[in-house]
Amino acid sequence: MNSFANTLAQLKKAAELIKLNPNIYEILKSPQRILQFSIPVKMDDGKWKVFEGYRVQYNNARGPFKGGIRYHPQADLNEVKALAALMTWKCAVVNVPLGGGKGGIKVDPKLLSSGELERLTRGYVRAIKDFIGPEKDIPAPDVNTNPMIMGWMADEYSQLVGHPVPGVVTGKPLSLGGSQGREAATGQGAFYLLQELAKKLKLNPKKTTLIIQGFGNVGYHFAQLAFKEGYKIIAVADSKGSIYDKRHKGMDPKNIRHTKQSRGLIDGCYCVGTVCDCKNYKRVTTKQLLELPCDILVPAALENQITRANAGKIKAKVVLELANGPVTTEADEKLNKKRITVVPDILANAGGVAVSYFEWLQNLQNSYWSEQEVNKKLAEIMVKSFHEVWQQKEKHNTDLRTAAYAVALSRVTEVMQAKGIG
Numbered sequence: 001m002n003s004f005a006n007t008l009a010q011l012k013k014a015a016e017l018i019k020l021n022p023n024i025y026e027i028l029k030s031p032q033r034i035l036q037f038s039i040p041v042k043m044d045d046g047k048w049k050v051f052e053g054y055r056v057q058y059n060n061a062r063g064p065f066k067g068g069i070r071y072h073p074q075a076d077l078n079e080v081k082a083l084a085a086l087m088t089w090k091c092a093v094v095n096v097p098l099g100g101g102k103g104g105i106k107v108d109p110k111l112l113s114s115g116e117l118e119r120l121t122r123g124y125v126r127a128i129k130d131f132i133g134p135e136k137d138i139p140a141p142d143v144n145t146n147p148m149i150m151g152w153m154a155d156e157y158s159q160l161v162g163h164p165v166p167g168v169v170t171g172k173p174l175s176l177g178g179s180q181g182r183e184a185a186t187g188q189g190a191f192y193l194l195q196e197l198a199k200k201l202k203l204n205p206k207k208t209t210l211i212i213q214g215f216g217n218v219g220y221h222f223a224q225l226a227f228k229e230g231y232k233i234i235a236v237a238d239s240k241g242s243i244y245d246k247r248h249k250g251m252d253p254k255n256i257r258h259t260k261q262s263r264g265l266i267d268g269c270y271c272v273g274t275v276c277d278c279k280n281y282k283r284v285t286t287k288q289l290l291e292l293p294c295d296i297l298v299p300a301a302l303e304n305q306i307t308r309a310n311a312g313k314i315k316a317k318v319v320l321e322l323a324n325g326p327v328t329t330e331a332d333e334k335l336n337k338k339r340i341t342v343v344p345d346i347l348a349n350a351g352g353v354a355v356s357y358f359e360w361l362q363n364l365q366n367s368y369w370s371e372q373e374v375n376k377k378l379a380e381i382m383v384k385s386f387h388e389v390w391q392q393k394e395k396h397n398t399d400l401r402t403a404a405y406a407v408a409l410s411r412v413t414e415v416m417q418a419k420g421i422g
């Protein structure tokens with residue numbers, strides 16, 4: 001099943017459960033606007049290359065379209081549509097007044113020089129300039145995009161309209177109107193959720209093992225906070241390799257990140273307290289890593305990692321989805337049958353967009369908050385949303401994903417009906 005079909009299957013399940021108004025359901029099955037375009041870029045060797053770009057504006061009933069832009073060789077329209085739909089539900093679950101959108105460029109940014117990356121980024125903004133803006137659509141970082149790229153985007157847009165518009169993009173560097181706490185926000189938000197979940201499931205952090213697949217911005221910050229709280233991180237994977245602490249003592253994410261930064265690999269890096277190759281690590285493939293016994297499995301990389309093929313072999317008690325769409329619909333059913341608690345992406349990773357919302361607010365007010373203020377407000381949002389979703393789960397006797405969709409859909413419906421739709 002492809003990514004968009006997956007998202008529609010989840011939507012259908014929740015729509016049936018809450019008896020969603022059929023007219024609203026009909027509208028929510030399609031994006032409002034799809035932009036697909038070519039971006040010609042002059043490469044360093046003087047030749048021109050053309051890259052494919054996308055921006056999908058899924059739904060803006062609750063506010064301007066909002067969502068990241070990913071740079072990935074496998075990015076395509078189907079994936080971007082799915083991710084744009086997820087952003088719509090995500091913003092509604094955490095009740096920020098924004099709609100959903102997503103963008104992408106089919107490119108491996110690791111193969112570009114910094115100059116080429118900048119020209120590509122500025123070309124992307126020129127292609128969509130009439131469709132974005134603080135009141136229309138506000139891009140942000142996603143897979144392989146970062147504050148530097150967001151800074152170029154904000155600058156290009158500002159130059160095009162002739163005055164500074166920091167609120168056109170979130171996830172910017174602090175010097176260009178970024179928010180304190182935005183970089184760590186997705187991991188931080190997920191950590192607040194984990195603490196609530198631990199209370200519900202009566203987990204003792206010191207006796208709880210964690211496996212993290214994906215060690216980028218999201219996976220790292222989450223791992224670091226969980227480690228500080230005493231959780232045992234027993235295995236970590238990035239796109240190039242993985243590491244498993246077979247003694248289950250727990251690994252310090254800082255050491256792993258240090259090795260990744262200095263050697264470009266995490267594989268084989270870990271020895272308690274130091275960073276070196278040693279006899280206590282075990283090399284495992286990403287596939288094996290997902291199937292290792294643990295309490296909490298955290299997919300924090302790309303979509304479609306847990307599928308019909310491996311869902312039956314997952315031994316975790318909880319799957320915390322920090323990636324978008326890491327579990328397919330068929331896999332989800334299998335995990336539910338096995339009574340594995342799946343905390344869905346639209347709740348678990350919503351901390352990123354919540355702090356993007358704060359960043360946008362700060363830009364509009366031209367007044368900036370401290371990191372403590374940001375994190376306090378983020379904690380309030382995540383804790384409240386968790387309990388609202390949990391309540392729906394109990395009410396409908398369903399899984400957390402369907403419960404999260406139920407919360408999101410009723411909020412989107414309320415606004416659409418107030419506008420006379422449905």
Ligand code: GLU
Pocket residue numbers: 066067068069090138139140141142143170324349350352353354356
């Ligand atoms: N790319 C992130 C996500 O998938 C953040 C989006 C945003 O901040 O707008 O939630």
